[in-house]
Amino acid sequence: xxxxxxxxxxxxxxxxxxxxxxxxxxxxxxxxxxxxxxxxxxxxxxxxxxxxxxxxxxxxxxxxxxxxxxxxxxxxxxxxxxxxxxxxxxxxxxxxxxxxxxxxxxxxxxxxxxxxxxxxxxxxxxxxxxxxxxxxxxxxxxxxxxxxxxxxxxxxxxxxxxxxxxxxxxxxxxxxxxxxxxxxxxxxxxxxxxxxxxxxxxxxxxxxxxxxxxxxxxxxxxxxxxxxxxxxxxxxxxxxxxxxxxxxxxxxxxxxxxxxxxxxxxxxxxxxxxxxxxxxxxxxxxxxxxxxxxxxxxxxxxxxxxxxxxxxxxxxxxxxxxxxxxxxxxxxxxxxxxxxxxxxxxxxxxxxxxxxxxxxxxxxxxxxxxxxxxxxxxxxxxxxxxxxxxxxxxxxxxxxxxxxxxxxxxxxxxxxxxxxxxxxxxxxxxxxxxxxxxxxxxxxxxxxxxxxxxxxxxxxxxxxxxxxxxxxxxxxxxxxxxxxxxxxxxxxxxxxxxxxxxxxxxxxxxxxxxxxxxxxxxxxxxxxxxxxxxxxxxxxxxxxxxxxxxxxxxxx
Numbered sequence: 001x002x003x004x005x006x007x008x009x010x011x012x013x014x015x016x017x018x019x020x021x022x023x024x025x026x027x028x029x030x031x032x033x034x035x036x037x038x039x040x041x042x043x044x045x046x047x048x049x050x051x052x053x054x055x056x057x058x059x060x061x062x063x064x065x066x067x068x069x070x071x072x073x074x075x076x077x078x079x080x081x082x083x084x085x086x087x088x089x090x091x092x093x094x095x096x097x098x099x100x101x102x103x104x105x106x107x108x109x110x111x112x113x114x115x116x117x118x119x120x121x122x123x124x125x126x127x128x129x130x131x132x133x134x135x136x137x138x139x140x141x142x143x144x145x146x147x148x149x150x151x152x153x154x155x156x157x158x159x160x161x162x163x164x165x166x167x168x169x170x171x172x173x174x175x176x177x178x179x180x181x182x183x184x185x186x187x188x189x190x191x192x193x194x195x196x197x198x199x200x201x202x203x204x205x206x207x208x209x210x211x212x213x214x215x216x217x218x219x220x221x222x223x224x225x226x227x228x229x230x231x232x233x234x235x236x237x238x239x240x241x242x243x244x245x246x247x248x249x250x251x252x253x254x255x256x257x258x259x260x261x262x263x264x265x266x267x268x269x270x271x272x273x274x275x276x277x278x279x280x281x282x283x284x285x286x287x288x289x290x291x292x293x294x295x296x297x298x299x300x301x302x303x304x305x306x307x308x309x310x311x312x313x314x315x316x317x318x319x320x321x322x323x324x325x326x327x328x329x330x331x332x333x334x335x336x337x338x339x340x341x342x343x344x345x346x347x348x349x350x351x352x353x354x355x356x357x358x359x360x361x362x363x364x365x366x367x368x369x370x371x372x373x374x375x376x377x378x379x380x381x382x383x384x385x386x387x388x389x390x391x392x393x394x395x396x397x398x399x400x401x402x403x404x405x406x407x408x409x410x411x412x413x414x415x416x417x418x419x420x421x422x423x424x425x426x427x428x429x430x431x432x433x434x435x436x437x438x439x440x441x442x443x444x445x446x447x448x449x450x451x452x453x454x455x456x457x458x459x460x461x462x463x464x465x466x467x468x469x470x471x472x473x474x475x476x477x478x479x480x481x482x483x484x485x486x487x488x489x490x491x492x493x494x495x496x497x498x499x500x501x502x503x504x505x506x507x508x509x510x511x512x513x514x515x516x517x518x519x520x521x522x523x524x525x526x527x528x529x530x531x532x533x534x535x536x537x538x539x540x541x542x543x544x545x546x547x548x549x550x551x552x553x554x555x556x
Contacts, residue, residue, distance in 0.1 A: 001062050001368070002147050002292045004112045011155070012109045015116060019043045020102035027099065042122075044115030045101060049420050054093045054101055055118040056108060060128035060146035060170070061089035061371040061378075065358035068369055070111040072351035072358075078104050083354070085339065085347045087411060087462055088167070089127050089371045090118055094418055116154060121162045123153035123234070129171040129178045130372035133293065134334050134380035136326040139189045140197050142172035144290045145226060148282065151289075152227055159234050163241030164249035166234065167206075174491065179373060181205045181214045181493035182465055184251045185233055188491070190220060198222045203233060203263070204255035207459035211495045212252040217264045225275065227282040232271035236263065296366035296381055298329060304385030316391050318444070319402040324387070327380075333387060335365070335379040336372070337394060338401040338409065342438040345427050346412045347375030356397050364390050374411055376404065406443045407451060407516070408434035411462055415455030415472065422455035424472025424479040425505070429453055432509050437516075446516060449530045452487075465489035467531045468515065469496045470508065481508040483515075485542055486534045499543050511546055518545035 004012075019039065026036040033047070040046075044055040056071070071091060075083050078100045079093045086092055096104060108114055118125055126146045133141040149168060153159065159166070170187040171178040180186025186202035199221045205214030221229055237251045240258060255263050310317050325334040337357060340346050349357075357377055361369045364386040370378035382390060394400035403409045410433060413419065415426030430453055437443045452466030456473070463469030469484035480502035487496030503511045516530075518541055523533045534542065 001064060001143075002289060008112070009109075012112075012114045012116070015043065015114070016102065016105040016109055019105065023098060023102055038120075041119040042116070043101075043105070044118035045098075046119065047420065048094065048418050049416075050418070051095050052098050052101065053418070054096050054104060054115055055086070056091045056093070056113060056115050057118050057125045058089050058091060058113075058371050059150050060126055060132070060143050061130050061373070062128075062132075062143060063369045063371060065361045065367050065369065067111045067113055068354050068358040068361070070107060070113070072354035074104055074107055075351040075354070077107075082348050082350045084345075084414065085349065085371050085375050085377070087373045087375065087413075087460060088118075088125050089130070089373055090125055091371070092414075094414070119165075120160075121164055121166075122160050123149075123156070123162075123166045123168065126150050126153070127167070127169045127178055127183075127373055129173055129176075130370045130374075130378050131177060131325060131334055131380060132172060132370070133295065133368075134327050134332075135173050135175075135177075136328050137175050138173045138328065139191060140172045141293055142170045142187070142189060144286060144293050145187070145223070146170050147289050147292075148227060148286050149230065151285070152231075152282075159238065162234070162238055163243050164246060164251075166237070166251070168230070176489075176491040176493070177372075179462065179465065179489040179493070181491075182207055182211075182462070182489060183214065184237075185230060186214050187226070192220045196222070199226055201229065201233075203267075204252040205493075206250050206252040207462060207464045208250070209247060209457045209459075210250075210252065211459065211464040212256070213493050213495060214252075215255060215260050217260070217267060224283055225271075228274040228278050229267075229271050232267050232274055235270050235274070236266045240266075296368065298332065298366075298381070299383060300331070301383075301385065303331060303383075306384040306387060309388045313388075315395070315402075316388060319391055319395075319400060320387065322402045322406060322444075323404045331384055333382055333384055335382045335387070335390065336404045337377040337379065337399050338403055339376050339399075340403060340409050340434065341398050341401045342403075342408055342434045343431050344398075344434075346410050346430050349377070353397060353399055356393065356399070360390060360393055374409070376409070403443060405448045405450070407437050407446050407449045408443055410434060410451045410453060411466070412453040413455050413460035415453075419455060419460075421458060422472070423457075423474035424455050424481065426453045426455040426461060426472060429470060429472070429481070429505075429508055433512055436509055436513070442516070442520075445526070446520070447526070447529055450489075451512075462489060463487070464495050465493060466496060467534070468512065471502075473502065475502070479505045481505070483508075483511065483546065485515075485539060486531065488531060497539055499539065499546055501547075514545045514549060515542055518542055 169178040201218040202214035365379035412430040416422040454461035465487040484496030
């Protein structure tokens with residue numbers, strides 16, 4: 001993975017020292033909270049319901065064991081012994097004291113980490129496919145390009161005060177595991193007719209109160225042109241984006257109001273101006289960055305009885321069937337470690353669990369760790385002969401839940417338990433759904449199903465692209481949960497369809513049960529997933545199950 005240069009080290013240390021002075025001025029009263037707000041947001045510090053919150057960047061979801069152990073140290077020393085991994089592949093500490101945050105930032109700098117641009121109207125943490133560098137279906141590892149974008153965007157003088165926050169996602173695979181079509185800029189690696197790798201450039205995606213799927217402005221962009229093209233998009237948006245209304249300030253609204261053809265024309269014109277100015281310097285830097293992402297020293301050898309163990313141990317087999325993905329090498333596997341034990345808070349990891357993951361990455365995973373936007377942890381390179389021992393260690397620590405991609409593998413924002421913007425609880429709903437279907441012993445029979453929950457209209461839980469999306473709202477002081485159906489965040493992305501009126505807090509889990517019962521009753525076979533069944537049947541039978549329970553009894 002990328003190692004800090006002398007410039008990176010000096011830059012992060014200088015920002016830490018600068019913010020330390022700003023914190024001291026806030027504490028001694030020289031700055032009011034309103035005056036302090038822009039300074040803290042530039043350094044990833046939020047004011048939540050009960051305390052300050054620090055959001056730490058994990059660029060493109062890549063982290064090493066040394067860094068993971070430092071996060072565990074921070075959790076124990078300055079927080080309550082845990083951290084929360086987010087849908088932008090970051091980690092949040094929910095209980096730090098303001099007086100401790102400079103020390104936390106210094107500790108982060110010791111392991112080449114920071115919290116810069118994890119907030120504010122700037123280019124946020126660039127996210128990537130969490131299987132990058134390992135996936136069997138990958139064209140190229142997109143992380144060197146993501147690192148190039150990180151370096152280019154960090155403290156970029158033109159883009160520190162954009163009309164609104166700006167999010168970029170990148171994938172190197174035909175399978176979109178980075179939700180690229182729901183980002184301000186989505187980059188999907190493709191090949192042209194000559195077999196050369198480049199990018200499909202998608203602009204104007206986003207969720208929140210006005211969800212939109214991004215539109216393609218370039219079917220194929222050569223890799224060498226990527227940075228000037230992205231800068232062209234940002235430059236046009238910075239001029240056209242609205243600053244009079246923050247709810248209409250995202251680039252998705254800009255493209256809606258300007259029109260795709262005109263916005264594309266403006267981007268191409270700006271690109272033509274910028275391209276000669278780069279002079280190949282970005283490509284020289286990219287070539288240097290790429291050396292830091294060389295594959296690990298994969299080992300060869302027999303599989304150590306993996307197949308026999310798989311057949312003999314049903315607990316291991318259940319885990320392997322759900323939590324392993326195909327690696328580019330047949331003797332390796334990609335392991336997803338679930339942070340969604342039934343009844344747990346999605347995305348939370350204790351300091352002890354972080355340390356164990358670090359240890360296991362060193363022992364079995366070539367010291368590589370990834371954080372997924374789905375709030376789980378990935379060991380991208382594990383030899384199959386090591387999988388039984390790895391599983392045993394995970395199972396003994398509460399990290400061996402066999403549920404990746406199933407109904408209990410829920411994405412959920414912190415909701416009203418933490419967030420000052422939330423209007424309803426998210427975490428308890430996720431916990432109750434996971435616990436209920438574990439009690440019913442149905443989730444493996446149900447098969448692949450993505451539930452995503454947001455505690456407010458800002459959609460940090462990505463509910464719009466959940467196969468089942470749940471949005472918590474406030475209705476006259478009472479929590480009310482709307483359900484959307486048929487959403488998809490992959491290469492076939494679509495916004496889910498609202499089913500109808502919302503449900504009270506104590507009604508939402510029974511409502512999900514009725515949805516699942518309708519699916520199980522009407523699927524054509526065990527192989528037909530919930531999303532496939534929804535696309536075949538449409539909204540009507542699921543709406544009937546939600547709002548006319550008699551229809552289920554009649555069908556039975």
